[in-house]
Amino acid sequence: MSLSTRYNATETETKWYRHWETAGYFHSTPDEREPYTILIPPPNVTGVLHMGHMLNNTVQDVLVRHARMQGKNACWVPGTDHASIATEAKVVQLLRQKGVRKSDLSREEFLEHAWAWKEKYGGIILEQLKKLGASCDWERTRFTMEPSLSRAVVHVFTDLYRKGRLYRGRRITNWDPEAQTVLSNEEVVYREENAQLFHIRYVLQDDPGNYITIATQRPETIMADVAVAVHPEEEKYRHLVGKQVLIPLINRAIPIIADAYVDRSFGTGALKITPAHDQNDHAIGQRHGLPVIDILTADGKLNDQAQILVGQDRFAARKQIRRLLEEAGCLEKVEDYRTNIGRSERTDAVVEPRLTQQWFLRMDEFARTALEAVRSGEVRFFPENMWNMYYQWLNEDNVRDWCISRQLWWGQRIPAWYLRTTEGRWTRDGEEVPFVAEHAAAALEQARVATGRPELTEADLEQDEDVVDTWFSSWLWPISVFDGFERQDELAYYYPTNVLVTGWDIMFFWVARMIMAGYEWSPALLGNASKGTMPFRDVYFTGMVRDNKRRKMSKSLGNSPDALALIDTYGGDGVRFGMLLSGSAGNDIIFDAPIDSATNTVLNESKLCEQGRNFCNKMWNALRLIKGWQVADSPQGTVEALAVAWMSARTEQAVAGLQPLFDQYRLSDALLSLYQLVWDDFCSWYLEMIKPAYRPDGTADALDRQTYEATVSLFERLMAALHPFLPFVTEEIWHQLRERPAGQDCMVAPYPTAGPVDLTLVRLVEVARQAISEVRNIRSNKGISPREALTLQVRESATASQLFDQPGLQAMISKMANLDAFERVQEEPQGVLTFLSGTDKYFLPLATAIDTAAETERLSKELEYYRGFVASVEKKLSNERFVQGAPAAVVDNERKKLADGKEKIRMLEEALQGL
């Protein structure tokens, strides 16, 4: 026997992945089969594999492999996202380490660096996915910034502009002073932090002895104040409305105004109005026709407008102005308080509300479409209740226009050109006029027409400096991966995709927007409204992977185990098992894997992955057992025949239950049912039933060929059923079981479908198993060795004969319970151990005298339980309304329970008398 007692995952997994890839099983091209399509949520091109990826990619792979084995044309498209802000931030950081500042580089030079970096590190994550067994069609790998996908972005931008759904606006936006770009609302993360509330006195211009006190968290912005606002109904301030106060330190006069927005109970009830640096203040400023004074630079420093502390960073300025205010006697008090601070999702910089000119996409119509898609059930959510969150964001009260421009270089540049003039950009009605087109040449035409100046050349145009939000390219993913804007052959076959598997955290960023884009463009592209609709039929939302303190796993917390280290330890199969079994759709996953934050290595073993690894080893050893048997051309015994029939029935039963679970994406339940089928039914019972006996002299009996073949077939069937979950170990065992011609791999075998199930046999064996367990239990309690053979007697009865007339069953019980004799008796023997199993009564005569007192107690306890049980059933049945109201089947069942219970009581009473 050459097989090791331990299953070697690493070696096996590398071997089979290469084999599958070489065989071309991952690749899909359109044909006459039904397609089954999944698009990977593209990870950041520079990312590394983390637990979240492992989870959702495992789920995707299970679904894809299952579909493939079902004979569908399975296509799993992989790819990466250029992740504009995250990647640019990384490149900037890298350059800084080399002593190069972004501002020293031209756009072209910077992009050269970025592309070089992308080429070097990009796609590592895809290589890592292979270790998990991901059966992606690697020939289809896409990148959101490759030419075709970028052209799609430009096309869509111009299309939307033409449709009047894009506009430019000067708004208060979320500014990231670190990355120096605007952010969408979704990219700002609010967290409660410690802050201070400064109470500052503004003296009245014409009455220097009096003042009004405002409370602010941002004293460094007082130089940008244009008013102080109070509530119109606030008595204590009413007399001040209309008066002028002086901003401390710079003594600029500003009015006191009344506005109902002011919360009278917060702070002092007086609010400083700073339209340039606060969204609400900006709104108030507009209502009252106030000016806007911007005192901050793009990188968060005070500018000339501030008059004082010019050039200081906003946080340094806050410290200094506190001192200045104190010296000036304007600082009444400073109190600590907790407030929500918004930070950039990518750079963690405190977000600065800032007035900037940006491109926005109108969302009202898109939102209605996206809501209707899910409301109508065209797109189904798993779990369903994710609809609530979805609705919350998309309903008309909450949805906001999408700010899609970003002041970055890494990304698709906005296809808008402006006409350069000596006074700056050409304007109409005081507004810059963008010429939006797919190419500069087309924009030039527009410019010539608009201005009536045919002599203009492209040199007179300058392109918008900004790029679009990354999600403005990702929302096209379901169409653009098939180059759907340029040719529709593949789109027509693969679209709509079957299921999207992703975390609920990007429901708004991505899922909702893909639905919008799908409905917006696919009908026209496919020229067929019945096919061109939703981008995917189902959305499976995975939970967030959290640590054992329920914190989201993140690099900054250092609580995420190294995904590759986990695979090295437990194998790809082991990790897949752990991921799958740890949670159902939508539920967060507590992944208990303490790690050493210093070395980032797994210290304690992660229990679920360990369980997966152990399972692989269990199956491996079952293989070793079977392969070690001698096989003879002898007739099949009754025990073996029974065992094969029973295991076949159990397998059919389990297989029949799988499809509904797949349909509902209940993958953990499906895996668990197979786990139990393999471990309990196949290994612990079936293999033990047919295991040839060993003789004391070391030789072993042979197994008949028929049983051996049946066993191999059963094992094979189990491997096929398990393959989508644990592809590597199943493929290995599949090949160890039989010599197979090339191309007959488990991965491409037909997925098992259920045949007829012999439920009677399953029930009979179940009863026998209970009896066997009883004997083992008594052995355990009495300290009788499993090797000591016992005699078992069963009282003849209607059910007992049904049971034991089954050929092979008595012999099977004898083998499994290690009995030297199994007898059917008419009379109740005296002085023996008695137990009930089902409604049959068994006796176990032991060599040693039984402990009568202990037996009396045990039987009495059992008797007491059944008396109580019978009493409760009788009560139920004597209730007229129950008998009348409950379904007949339920009542009948209660009657059977009553009869069985009474029979048990009778037998127990008998047994007590016999002691």
Add this chain to the structure above:
RNA sequence: GGGCGCAUAGCUCAGCCGGUUCAGAGCAUCUGCCUUACAAGCAGAGGGUCGGAGGUUCGAAUCCUUCUGCGCCCACCA
């Protein structure tokens, strides 16, 4: 401030369109086994009045109300 969800064994969870698959699974714990497939294992065992309180019903872990404790999403008050 608006909304959603969760609470079941020591831990992580399943069951939740009412009635023997109804109190379950895995891990952990305890007992006994190095029984020639597997100690990454085998055979057993203990452990929960299904968060509290009401209600509906013949019958509630499951439906309703309410309270308590958690978690999340959105908006964001200086």
